[in-house]
Amino acid sequence: MRRFRMDIRRWATPADLARHLGHYDPGIALWWQRIVLHHTVVPTLAQWRGLRSMQAMANYYRNLGWPAGPHLFIAVGSPRWQDDGIWQMTALNERGIHAGICNADSVGIEVVGRYDAAPWSPRMRAVVYDVLVALQRWQRRQIHIIGHRDCNSPKSCPGRAIDLHVVRRDVAEAMQ
Ligand SMILES: [Zn+2]
Numbered sequence: 001m002r003r004f005r006m007d008i009r010r011w012a013t014p015a016d017l018a019r020h021l022g023h024y025d026p027g028i029a030l031w032w033q034r035i036v037l038h039h040t041v042v043p044t045l046a047q048w049r050g051l052r053s054m055q056a057m058a059n060y061y062r063n064l065g066w067p068a069g070p071h072l073f074i075a076v077g078s079p080r081w082q083d084d085g086i087w088q089m090t091a092l093n094e095r096g097i098h099a100g101i102c103n104a105d106s107v108g109i110e111v112v113g114r115y116d117a118a119p120w121s122p123r124m125r126a127v128v129y130d131v132l133v134a135l136q137r138w139q140r141r142q143i144h145i146i147g148h149r150d151c152n153s154p155k156s157c158p159g160r161a162i163d164l165h166v167v168r169r170d171v172a173e174a175m176q
Pocket of ligand 1 (some may be wrong): 037038039098155157165
């Protein structure tokens with residue numbers, strides 16, 4: 001079986017993630033042409049257990065034969081505050097596996113939960129936006145934000161209740 005590349009880390013806040021990114025040359029992620037947003041569906045936020053969930057998902061992907069997984073998972077509103085935050089599975093400088101035809105040139109962000117019927121909570125939305133801003137500020141460029149559903153996938157990611165036009169507009173405003 002191929003080795004599964006992972007580097008599990010957690011940042012409590014987008015500001016912590018931004019500080020971490022600041023230690024790295026943005027040139028290591030010049031291959032990012034798109035940011036692909038997802039929703040996990042399962043686990044739900046109620047089921048989210050932080051590191052245990054990350055390890056369980058990594059095992060699941062490894063057993064599928066994947067060499068890597070999505071890059072980041074965002075959990076806000078899980079049962080324990082220690083489990084909330086921005087979790088990394090695949091290092092941000094490495095190609096991940098998360099969106100089929102979009103894998104080669106995109107960074108994959110999973111928002112924990114299911115957002116087909118109802119959108120992100122205001123707290124979740126704020127963290128997702130701040131992460132999107134942090135990634136683009138680090139890269140010193142605007143990166144096109146799309147959904148997994150835009151990658152020729154039958155999945156609804158990041159959820160039918162998420163309007164990506166609004167996300168792109170709001171994040172572009174926040175960048176200024
Ligand atoms: Zn997806």
